[in-house]
Amino acid sequence: MMADGYTGKILRVDLTSEKITTDNLNREWAKQFLGGKGLGARYLFEELKPGVDAMSPDNILSIWTGPAAGTMVPLTSRFVVVTKSPLTGTFLDSYAGGFLAPEIKYSGFDGIIIKGKAKKPVYLWITDSKAELRDAKNLWGKDTYKTEELVRKEVGHKYARVASIGPAGEKLGLISSVTADLTRNAGRGGTGAVFGSKNLKAVAAKGTMGVEVDNMDEFVKMAKEMILKDVVENPDHAGMITDGTPIIVDMSQNAALLPTKNWSSGEWEGSAGINSDALKSRVLVRKKACFDCAIACGSWSKVKKGLFKGATTEGPEYETLGMCGSNCGIKNIEAVVKFAEDCDRLGLDTISSGNVTGLAIDLYERGVLTKKDTGGLELKWGNEEAYGKMPAMIANRQHIGAVLADGAKRAAKKIGKGAEKLVVESKGLEYPAYDPRGTIGMALAYATSDRGACHMRAWPVAADAYGSGDPWSPEGKAAICVEDQTRTSVKWSFIFCDFYSVNFANMAKYYTAVTGAKSSEEHMREIGKRIWNLTRAFNVREGFARNDDNLPERMEKDPLSSGKTKGKSVPRVDFERMLEEYYKLWGWDAQGRPTKKALEEAGLKDIVPKLSYLK
Amino acid sequence: MSKGLKADLAKCTGCQLCALVCSGTHVGKFNPSESRISVEDVFPEPGEFKLSYCTHCDEHPCVESCPVEAIKLNEGLGTYYVDKEACTGCGACVEACPYNGCWMDPSGAYAIKCDLCEGNPQCVEVCPKGVLKR
Ligand code: SF4
Ligand code: SF4
Numbered sequence: 001m002m003a004d005g006y007t008g009k010i011l012r013v014d015l016t017s018e019k020i021t022t023d024n025l026n027r028e029w030a031k032q033f034l035g036g037k038g039l040g041a042r043y044l045f046e047e048l049k050p051g052v053d054a055m056s057p058d059n060i061l062s063i064w065t066g067p068a069a070g071t072m073v074p075l076t077s078r079f080v081v082v083t084k085s086p087l088t089g090t091f092l093d094s095y096a097g098g099f100l101a102p103e104i105k106y107s108g109f110d111g112i113i114i115k116g117k118a119k120k121p122v123y124l125w126i127t128d129s130k131a132e133l134r135d136a137k138n139l140w141g142k143d144t145y146k147t148e149e150l151v152r153k154e155v156g157h158k159y160a161r162v163a164s165i166g167p168a169g170e171k172l173g174l175i176s177s178v179t180a181d182l183t184r185n186a187g188r189g190g191t192g193a194v195f196g197s198k199n200l201k202a203v204a205a206k207g208t209m210g211v212e213v214d215n216m217d218e219f220v221k222m223a224k225e226m227i228l229k230d231v232v233e234n235p236d237h238a239g240m241i242t243d244g245t246p247i248i249v250d251m252s253q254n255a256a257l258l259p260t261k262n263w264s265s266g267e268w269e270g271s272a273g274i275n276s277d278a279l280k281s282r283v284l285v286r287k288k289a290c291f292d293c294a295i296a297c298g299s300w301s302k303v304k305k306g307l308f309k310g311a312t313t314e315g316p317e318y319e320t321l322g323m324c325g326s327n328c329g330i331k332n333i334e335a336v337v338k339f340a341e342d343c344d345r346l347g348l349d350t351i352s353s354g355n356v357t358g359l360a361i362d363l364y365e366r367g368v369l370t371k372k373d374t375g376g377l378e379l380k381w382g383n384e385e386a387y388g389k390m391p392a393m394i395a396n397r398q399h400i401g402a403v404l405a406d407g408a409k410r411a412a413k414k415i416g417k418g419a420e421k422l423v424v425e426s427k428g429l430e431y432p433a434y435d436p437r438g439t440i441g442m443a444l445a446y447a448t449s450d451r452g453a454c455h456m457r458a459w460p461v462a463a464d465a466y467g468s469g470d471p472w473s474p475e476g477k478a479a480i481c482v483e484d485q486t487r488t489s490v491k492w493s494f495i496f497c498d499f500y501s502v503n504f505a506n507m508a509k510y511y512t513a514v515t516g517a518k519s520s521e522e523h524m525r526e527i528g529k530r531i532w533n534l535t536r537a538f539n540v541r542e543g544f545a546r547n548d549d550n551l552p553e554r555m556e557k558d559p560l561s562s563g564k565t566k567g568k569s570v571p572r573v574d575f576e577r578m579l580e581e582y583y584k585l586w587g588w589d590a591q592g593r594p595t596k597k598a599l600e601e602a603g604l605k606d607i608v609p610k611l612s613y614l615k
Numbered sequence: 616m617s618k619g620l621k622a623d624l625a626k627c628t629g630c631q632l633c634a635l636v637c638s639g640t641h642v643g644k645f646n647p648s649e650s651r652i653s654v655e656d657v658f659p660e661p662g663e664f665k666l667s668y669c670t671h672c673d674e675h676p677c678v679e680s681c682p683v684e685a686i687k688l689n690e691g692l693g694t695y696y697v698d699k700e701a702c703t704g705c706g707a708c709v710e711a712c713p714y715n716g717c718w719m720d721p722s723g724a725y726a727i728k729c730d731l732c733e734g735n736p737q738c739v740e741v742c743p744k745g746v747l748k749r
Binding site: 071145182208210213224231287288290292294295298312 | 628635644646656741
C-alpha cells in the first residue's frame, strides 16, 4: 500500500449477478481527477453508455471518497453519490457529510461502483477489504432512522455507518435522497430513486484498517496549524462556527431574495420565526460536527412544545429554512424542524420538497388543487398541520403526492392549468434558496450548473447581494461563475465541505501533505478546469445544449413583489449576455459545447473521440 | 486526584479530531479504531457525545489485574502505560477498568490506553472546541 491517502482499491458490485470484485484504482485518473466528483465523473464517462434510462439497471451508481477522507485534513469526511440523474438526465454528484466516508476508506476502498439490479431488496455491507450483499427484506418499508438502527444490529457493529433510502426512494420518487447518519443527505437529483430502482436499500461500512499519508510527523504538524489558523481562527468561518447556515436567513431577508410563498416575494414577514436567533432560542440542543470538522456548523434541534413537540433534526439548514420555511409560508421554526425530520426519515430532498410543497399550496390557494387532491387537507399558507403532512404524502405517493414525488417540473406538467408557469427550475432541478431576481448572477450559476439548478457550483450572491457588488448588473458574473466552478470542482473532488473556505494554494498544500506529490495553485486550477469540462462534455453527450441552460420564465416575466427587490426580474438580454460571456471564458462554442481545443487544453484529449459532435 | 484528561462534554461536537491525532501520532495511521480516546455519538436520543479514555485513576485496578505486569509506571509522569511488547492480550485490564479507559487494539494482540503523550497530550492541543484539558 502506498502511503498517499488513497487505498488504491475500488469495490465493484454487480447486483444482477450478485458478484462482488475488487479492482485496482486507476492511478493515472486519480492524478488527473483527484477523487470524489472528478474521479466519479471520469469513471462514469467511461463506463456509462450514453442515453441509458437513469432508472434502468444499465445506469451506474457509484459512491466516492476523496484522497483526504479519513485523514486530519479538516472537513474532508464527505462522500459523493455519482450517477446519471433520473430527475434531470444530467451527470449527478450529490454529497453528504457525517461519518460514512472515513469508514469506506478504513475498509480499504476509495470508491464503490454498483451496476445492475438486484432481484430482491438488498443492502451492501463493507468491512476491512470485504463486502457482501445482504437480504433487506426486513428493512424495506422502514424509514432511514430505523434502517440505520437495524443494519447496525444485524452487522454487529454499534458504529457501523449507514447510508440508506426511505420510502420515498423505494417508491422511486425522483426527488428522493440518500440519507446517512440520520440527517446527512446526498439530497439532490434523485439519488434515492436510483438506489430504489436497483433494489438497493442501503450501503453500510465499518473499517479498522486506517489511512496512511506521505509523512505522518510533518503531516500532523501541518494539520494542527491549519486547523487552528485556517479553520478555527479564519474570519470567513466565524458565522458558521457561532450559527451555521441559518445565519443566511437574515442575509437573504435583508437582500430581499429569500424565496417566499412559492417564489412570489423575496421578503418574508415571518422570517424572524425561522432565522438563526429563532433556532438558537427555541429549538437548539447542542452543536454537532461531521467527522474531522473543526467548525461544527450542525445544530441538533428539538421541538419543546406545541403541535410538533418532540420532533428533532440536525439543523434545519438554511436551504431547508428557505425552501420549506418562507417558501411554504411558514413562520415557526418548530414546523420546519418537523418537516426536516420527516424528509430525513422518509428520504426526501428538502430543497425539492420545499419547492413542490410551496407549489402545491400556491395551486390550492388558486383553486387549481382542491381537497380532492390533498386528501381533505386545507392546504393554505400558514396551515402548519396540513403542511406537516406533506412529506409523508410525497414520499408515499398519496393523493397529489403521487405527482409531487417526481419534482416540480413533472408535477406541474401533469397538473396543467397554468401550473407550469409557477415552477422555478433549471434542467428539471428546482431552484435552491437564492432568488436570482435579487442577485442575477445566480441565474447564470443555476443555468450552467452541471446537475441542474444548484448553489454549490458557483455562488455569485456572496460578492453582490451579500457583499458590495451590484446584484442587478450582468458585469463580471460570468467570470465569477467560471472561477467558482473551477474551485468547487477541486473542492468536491477532495471532498472538502462547502463551509471550509479553502483556497487553491491551501488545497495544493493539503494535496502534497497527503500524497507526497508536488502541487501548486496552478496545478489545482488545471484539475478543476479538467473536471468542469468533463461534466459538461458528459451532459452534451447526453444531448444537452444551450437551450437547456435555461432561465425560468418567471425569473424574467414575474417581478418580485416587495422590499428592495420589488419590481425586479432577470432581464432576458442580461441573461443571454452573461451566458455568452460564460461560454467564451470557458472556450466553448456558441451552443455551450466544449471545443476540441478546450478539451485538449484541459488534458481531456482521450475523451474527444467519444464525443460525436466533434466528429 | 486522577492525573488524566478532563473533559467538558457539553462543548464536545463529536468531530473525532482527538481520535485522529491520537492514532496518527501513536500508530502512524489515521484510524480511530486504534486511538486511545474514543468518541461516541448517541443520536437521535439522548442526543449526546461520550468520550472514553484512561482517566489515570488513583486506584488503577488495571495495573493490579495484569498477570504479566505489562502495565508499567512512567516515572516522569507518575502514570501507568501499557508496554505493548510485554502485553499478552489477555484482556484482564479491560475487564478491571471501571471507567472504560482501556480496550483491545483491533488486532486483538494487546491492550491500548492513553499514555498522555509524554506529558503533551496531542488531543488537548487539537480539540477545536477546548473540550479536553490536561
Ligand atoms: S485504564 Fe482504567 S483502571 Fe487503569 S488507570 Fe486508566 S482509568 Fe484507571
Ligand atoms: S476533538 Fe474535542 S470536540 Fe472533537 S470529538 Fe474530540 S473532544 Fe469532542
